[in-house]
Amino acid sequence: MSYLGIDLGTSxxxxxxxxxxGNPIGSAQRAYEVSNPAPGWSEQDPAEWITALDETMAELKQRFNAFENLRGIGVAGHMHGATLLDSAGDVLRPCILWNDTRSEAEAAHLDKMEGVQALSGNIVFPGFTAPKLLWVEKNEPDIFAQVAKVLLPAAYLNYHLTGEFVADMSDSAGTSWLDVAQRAWSQNLLDAGKMRPNQMPRLVEGSEKAGMLLDSLRIRWGISGDVVxxxxxxxxxxxxxxxxxxxxxxxxxxxxxxxVVLIARDAYVPAPETAVHTFCHAIPDRWYQMGVMLSATDSLNWLSRITGQSPTELTSSLGDQLQPPGDLRFLPYLSGERTPHNDTKIKGAFTGLSTSTTTQDLTRAVLEGVSFGLRDSFEALKSTGASVETLTAIGGGSASEYWLKLLATVLHVPLKIPKGREFGAALGAARLALIAATGSEVSDVITSPETDEIVQPNLEQIDQFDKAYHAYRAAYLGVREIQ
Known part of the structure; x- marks a missing residue:
């Protein structure tokens, strides 16, 4: 039997x-675009998700015989997006995405309302779903009046697959409508956001059955039996x-x-004052907390565009040995920031530039600035009582050995590098599908990948980077005052 994990990403x-x-058989992927019709706006047509799904299913059917014996599907999606449907189940407008900042005023309004942070466990960020609907009510009242269901991107794909309006707890925790402790829609939060319970999808745990694949899709895709x-x-x-x-x-x-720095938790321990996100995990009776910075490798990609050198060329020029922190400081706020600042308007900056500054100096400052930004998140997480002995490093930036050595030293934590490349959201979604379809134990399915290497902090340089981190914090305060 086979199981399918779908990672519905932004791009x-x-x-x-x-x-x-639990072994990967093969994969297929399709790209689509993000629309930016106005400054700070970020939207997508859900029809593009369905086209990408149809094309990837056709490719998997053609390439892998195991696809015929599919028995479970799990969808992972980019969070917070508002997909608005009318009473016929048709999409009313493009989905407003997680990185859309148009609802900053509405988010601030909600965040100040009594009980909102206590029930949701989080600051109401402009990217969350609830303030998006208040923006629609104010600016697109005709559309708001027609909204029969609000679905997150993954829930919309679930609807396409099953014909049912259903969402999981982990995704729904990022709406500012969910009581994250009780894992249920909150009437008080819905009232604050001018929404009704019947506009929400049915809630299930991520590892539970949400529905069955529609026969029309099963037959079209050539699948022999029922699919959970x-x-x-x-x-x-x-x-x-x-x-x-x-x-x-x-x-x-x-x-x-x-x-992202993410830590799993056995208990619900919110700390909205830190700008840490506290969300339900995808399995029952578990939560997770994370700090988020909005420009990590995106900062390096920006420098790549400016210098005309690829990100790999930039990082390779630094060599393999970790260098002491430079005098140049980079504030990685090219798209605003979440943890710990919760500031959509803050801008990036270099401080300490001189006529002798080189491209290598700029590269090292960017890597250090991003690492210091991640330490901001890590310090916020530790303040909630999280105890962390090691972290697994993932993402495109983890291909840089230099960056890994730097980050381990800045965070004071060994970084485990997984062996192979299949350990991301698509694999996690497929594992959840297997659990739902077979009733397997979570601990038997959600296992850690084999470690390829462990990058240890450079103990001789920890003090130097601690001082540099505090200088970075001082630079932030100084630049923030100017801005």
Whole structure:
């Protein structure tokens, strides 16, 4: 039998086929575009997700015989997006995505309302779903009046697959409508956001059955038997399942377009004052906390565009040995920031530039600035009582040995590098599908990948980088005052 994990990302959809022993069989992916019709706006047409799904399913059917014996599907999706449907189940407008900042005023309004942070466990960030609907009510009242269901991107794909309005806890925790402690929609939070319970999808755990694949799709895709569709997960919860992080203190640091430090928790311990996200995990009776910075490898990609050198060329020029921190400081706030600043307007900056500054100096400052930004998140997480002995490093930036050595030293934590490349959100979603379809134990399925190497902190340079981190914090305060 085989199981399918679908990673519905911001820039594309990836589908991973897995056997019943948890081994990847093969994958297919398709890209799509993000629309930016106005400054700070970020939207997508859900029809593009369906086209990408159809094309990847056709490819998997053609390439892998195991696809015919598919028995479970799990969907992981980019969180917070508002997909609005009318009473006929048709999409009313393009989905407003997680990185859309148009609802900053509405988010601030909600965040100040009594009980909102206490029930949701989080600051109401502009990227969350609830403020998006308040923006629609104010600016697109005709559309708001027609909204019969609000679905997150993964839930919309679940609807396409099953014909049912159903969502999992981990994804729904990022709406500001969920009571994250009780894992249920909150009437008080819905009232605050001017929404109704009947506009919400049915809630299930990510590892539970959400519905069955529609016969029309099963027949078209050439699948021989019934297929369970599980609740699925938000992208980071799914990634945690992909690397086996569900016990208290398990976690990862992701050097992707955005940067994430995520820690699994056995209990609900919110700390909204830190700007740490506290969400339900994709499996029952577990939560996770994470700090998020919005420009991690995106900062390096920006420098790449400016210098005309590829990111690999830039990082390779630094060599393999960790250099002491430079005098140049980089504030990685090219797209605003979440943890710990919760500031959509803050800008990036270099401080300490001189006529002798080289491209290598700029590169090293960017890597250090991103690493210091991730330490901000890590310090916020530790303040909640999280105890972390190691972190698994994932994401495109983890291909740089120099960056890994730097990050381990800045965080004071050994970094485990997984062997192979299949340990992300698509694998996590496929694992959730296997659990839902077979009733397997979570601990038997959500396991950690084999470690290829462990990057240790450079003990001789920890003090130097501690001083540099505090100088970075001082630079932030100084630049923030100017801005």
């Amino acid at each position: 594309g959809l990836r589908a991973l086929l897995m056997d019943d022993a 569709v599980c609740g699925g997960a938000g992208d980071n919860a799914a990634a945690a399942c992909g690397i086996g992080a569900f016990r208290d203190g398990d976690g990862f640091v992701s050097l992707g377009t955005s940067g």
